[in-house]
Amino acid sequence: MAAAPVWSVDPRTGKQREQVGAEATxxxxxxxxxxxxxxxxxxxxxxxxxxxxxxxxxxxxxxxxxxxxxxxxxxxxxxxxxxxxxxxxxxxxxxxxxxxDEGAFLGVVIDHPDDTATPPVPDLRRHKIPxxxxxxxxxxxxxxxxxxxxxxxxxxxxxxxxxxxxxxxxxxxxxxxxxxxxxxxxxxxxxxxxxxxxxxxxxxxxxxxxxxxxxxxxxxxxxxxxxxxxxxxxxxxxxxxxxxxxGSLNPVVVTEAAAAERGEDIGRGLAGSMTLGVGQFCVKPGLVLAPAGAGGDRLLKSLAEAVGATGQGVLLDHRMRDHFVTGVAERAQLPDVAAPVAPGAGGAHTVTPGFLTVPAARIAAEGAHDLLLEECFGPVTVVARYTDDAEITAVLARLPGNLTATVHLSAAEAAGTDGTAATGGASGGSGRGARLLAELTPLAGRVLVDGWPTGVAVAPAQQHGGPYPAATxxxxxxxxxxxxxxLRPVVYQNTPEALLPPELHDANPLGLPRRYDGRLEH
Missing domain, CATH: 3.40.605.10 (Aldehyde Dehydrogenase; Chain A, domain 1)
Structure with missing residues (x-):
C-alpha cells in the first residue's frame, strides 16, 4: 500500500496547493x-x-x-x-x-581532593554532555x-x-x-x-x-x-x-482600582492581545477577571468597541475553524453567559472575533461552567465579572497551570501604597498588588504586571513554560x-587528566566559565 500523500493547503480557500511528499513509514x-x-x-x-x-x-x-x-x-x-x-x-x-561560544551551559565544576572534609572529597570533575x-x-x-x-x-x-x-x-x-x-x-x-x-x-x-x-x-x-x-x-x-x-488559559486579573483608573486603556489592550494573530497565540489571554462596578463597565465598553472594529480572520486550517465555531457556541449557551460581541463563523473560510461575559461566581463553583476554564483556540476571551476579592481567589484556585498570568493594578497598588492590609507576597512587598502576585505565581511560568502576555521575548531570563498542563x-x-x-551531567572521579576532555583540564585550555574549588571563574 502506497504511503498517503502530503499536501500543502491554502486555508483561505481550503484548496490543495501542491503535493509536498508522502507520509513517512x-x-x-x-x-x-x-x-x-x-x-x-x-x-x-x-x-x-x-x-x-x-x-x-x-x-x-x-x-x-x-x-x-x-x-x-x-x-x-x-x-x-x-x-x-x-x-x-x-x-x-x-x-x-x-x-x-560562551560555554557556561556546560556547567563545569572541578573539586580537588580534600581529605579534611567529612566525608573526604575525591577529585571530582563535572560537566554536561548532549x-x-x-x-x-x-x-x-x-x-x-x-x-x-x-x-x-x-x-x-x-x-x-x-x-x-x-x-x-x-x-x-x-x-x-x-x-x-x-x-x-x-x-x-x-x-x-x-x-x-x-x-x-x-x-x-x-x-x-x-x-x-x-x-x-x-x-x-x-x-x-x-x-x-x-x-x-x-x-x-x-x-x-x-x-x-x-495548553494555557493565561488568566488576567484587573483590580477595581485599575479599572477605575484606566479601564478604557485596559479594554483596548485586551482587544489587541486576544485578537493578535487571529487569537492563535499560546499566550492569548483566555480568561479575564474584571470588576462588576463602573470601572469594569468602561473596560467592557472599550473592549467591545475595539473587538467590534476588528475584521474577520482566517484560522490555520478548517479543522481549527470548525472547533472554534463549535467551541464558542457551546460556551455562549451556558446559563448567565452573554456575548456583547459574538464570536463565531464569518465567511466560508473566516471567523469573527468576540468575547463572552459571565458572573465570576458561576466559574468559582464546579459545574457546567468548567468549560469556560478550558482553552478555546481562536479570537475569543471570557470576561468573568467579580464582586469582591474572595471571588477572585475562588476562581484562581480552580485554574490549572498556565504559561502566563497577568495582573493590572492601579498606580497606588503597584507602589504598595494603596492602604490595604500588609500581606507579604511573592516579591516580599505588601498590599493588594503583592497579595495578587502571590496568588498568581503558583499558576504560571511568567507573571506580568500591567502588560499583556502575547509576545515572548527571546532573552536569557525568559521562562516559557509553566505548571501542567501548560508544560510537562x-x-x-x-x-x-x-x-x-x-544535556545531562556526568562527573569523573579520580580520573587522570590525560583521559579527561579538555573542558575539565585544570589549565582550562578552552577558557570556559567554571566553578573551580568553590570559586567562580569567568
Whole structure:
C-alpha cells in the first residue's frame, strides 16, 4: 500500500496547493533517526557548532522572501507577521551560537581532593554532555519560531544533539524548504545534512517518540496530542524526557482600582492581545477577571468597541475553524453567559472575533461552567465579572497551570501604597498588588504586571513554560536556558587528566566559565 500523500493547503480557500511528499513509514522514521544518530560526532566541536548556527541564521535570512511567501500561502498569517517571526527565529539561532561560544551551559565544576572534609572529597570533575537524537514536534501557529527551525531545534543543535522534526500538516511546504536551508548550513561547516531530519504524518510522530535511538523530545501543541506522546515517552522500555508545551488559559486579573483608573486603556489592550494573530497565540489571554462596578463597565465598553472594529480572520486550517465555531457556541449557551460581541463563523473560510461575559461566581463553583476554564483556540476571551476579592481567589484556585498570568493594578497598588492590609507576597512587598502576585505565581511560568502576555521575548531570563498542563516539565522552550533540556551531567572521579576532555583540564585550555574549588571563574 502506497504511503498517503502530503499536501500543502491554502486555508483561505481550503484548496490543495501542491503535493509536498508522502507520509513517512516506520522504515522512513527508522532511517531518519539512524542517520541523525550517525551525525552526532560532527556536532561535537563547539566552534563548528556555533558557526553552523550562525550560518543557519544567515541562510534563513537570505531566503526570507521565498520562505515568507510559502508560509503565508499555507498559514494565512500574513507577510508582516511572518517576516517578524522569521527575524525572531534568526535572532534565536545567533543567540544560541553566542551561548555555545560562551560555554557556561556546560556547567563545569572541578573539586580537588580534600581529605579534611567529612566525608573526604575525591577529585571530582563535572560537566554536561548532549543526550543524543532529539525528536521535535512542530507547532501549527508558528511555522518558523516553533517549527522546523524553532527553539526546540535551535537549542538541541546548540547542545550538540541532532534532531528529527515531525512537520506540522498545516505548513509542510514551509517545513521542507526550511529543512533544506538548515541542511545547507550544516554542510557548509562539514556537518552531515542528516543532522536535521524531517518526517511527515501522524503515525510518524508516534513512531518517532518510540524509536530506541531518540533520547528526548520537544513538543508544542494541544493537551490531547501532547499528553498522548508524553505517555508514550514514559511507557518506553527506556523512558525519555518529554518537554511538552500543551495548553494555557493565561488568566488576567484587573483590580477595581485599575479599572477605575484606566479601564478604557485596559479594554483596548485586551482587544489587541486576544485578537493578535487571529487569537492563535499560546499566550492569548483566555480568561479575564474584571470588576462588576463602573470601572469594569468602561473596560467592557472599550473592549467591545475595539473587538467590534476588528475584521474577520482566517484560522490555520478548517479543522481549527470548525472547533472554534463549535467551541464558542457551546460556551455562549451556558446559563448567565452573554456575548456583547459574538464570536463565531464569518465567511466560508473566516471567523469573527468576540468575547463572552459571565458572573465570576458561576466559574468559582464546579459545574457546567468548567468549560469556560478550558482553552478555546481562536479570537475569543471570557470576561468573568467579580464582586469582591474572595471571588477572585475562588476562581484562581480552580485554574490549572498556565504559561502566563497577568495582573493590572492601579498606580497606588503597584507602589504598595494603596492602604490595604500588609500581606507579604511573592516579591516580599505588601498590599493588594503583592497579595495578587502571590496568588498568581503558583499558576504560571511568567507573571506580568500591567502588560499583556502575547509576545515572548527571546532573552536569557525568559521562562516559557509553566505548571501542567501548560508544560510537562519545569524547563523553558524559549531563551538561553532552553539548551539545558538536551544535556545531562556526568562527573569523573579520580580520573587522570590525560583521559579527561579538555573542558575539565585544570589549565582550562578552552577558557570556559567554571566553578573551580568553590570559586567562580569567568
Amino acid at each position: 516506520v522504515h522512513d522514521v527508522d532511517r531518519a533517526v539512524r542517520a541523525a544518530h550517525s551525525a552526532r560526532a560532527a556536532l561535537a566541536d563547539r566552534t563548528v557548532r556555533a558557526a553552523f548556527l550562525r550560518a543557519a541564521a544567515e541562510l534563513l535570512d537570505a531566503a526570507r522572501d521565498d520562505l515568507v511567501a510559502v508560509a503565508d500561502a499555507e498559514t494565512a498569517l500574513g507577510a508582516a507577521r511572518l517576516t517578524g517571526e522569521l527575524a525572531r527565529t534568526c535572532y534565536q539561532f545567533r543567540a544560541f551560537a553566542d551561548t555555545v 543526550l543524543g537524537v532529539v525528536a521535535v514536534y512542530a507547532a501549527s501557529n508558528f511555522p518558523f519560531a516553533f517549527s522546523v527551525p524553532g527553539g526546540d531545534t535551535a537549542s538541541a543543535l546548540a547542545a550538540g544533539c541532532p534532531v528529527v522534526v515531525k512537520a506540522h500538516p498545516d505548513h509542510p511546504a514551509t517545513s521542507e524548504r526550511v529543512a533544506a536551508v538548515l541542511r545547507a548550513a550544516a554542510e557548509r561547516h562539514g556537518i552531515a545534512a542528516d543532522a536535521i531530519g524531517l518526517v511527515h504524518g501522524f503515525d510518524a510522530g508516534v513512531e518517532l517518540v518510540r524509536h530506541p535511538l531518540v533520547a528526548a523530545a520537544g513538543f508544542t501543541g494541544s493537551v490531547r496530542g501532547g499528553r498522548a506522546l508524553f505517555d508514550a515517552a514514559a511507557a518506553r522500555p527506556v523512558p525519555i524526557p518529554f518537554h511538552g508545551e500543551l 516539565s519545569t524547563s523553558t522552550s524559549v531563551g538561553g536556558t532552553a539548551i539545558e533540556r538536551w
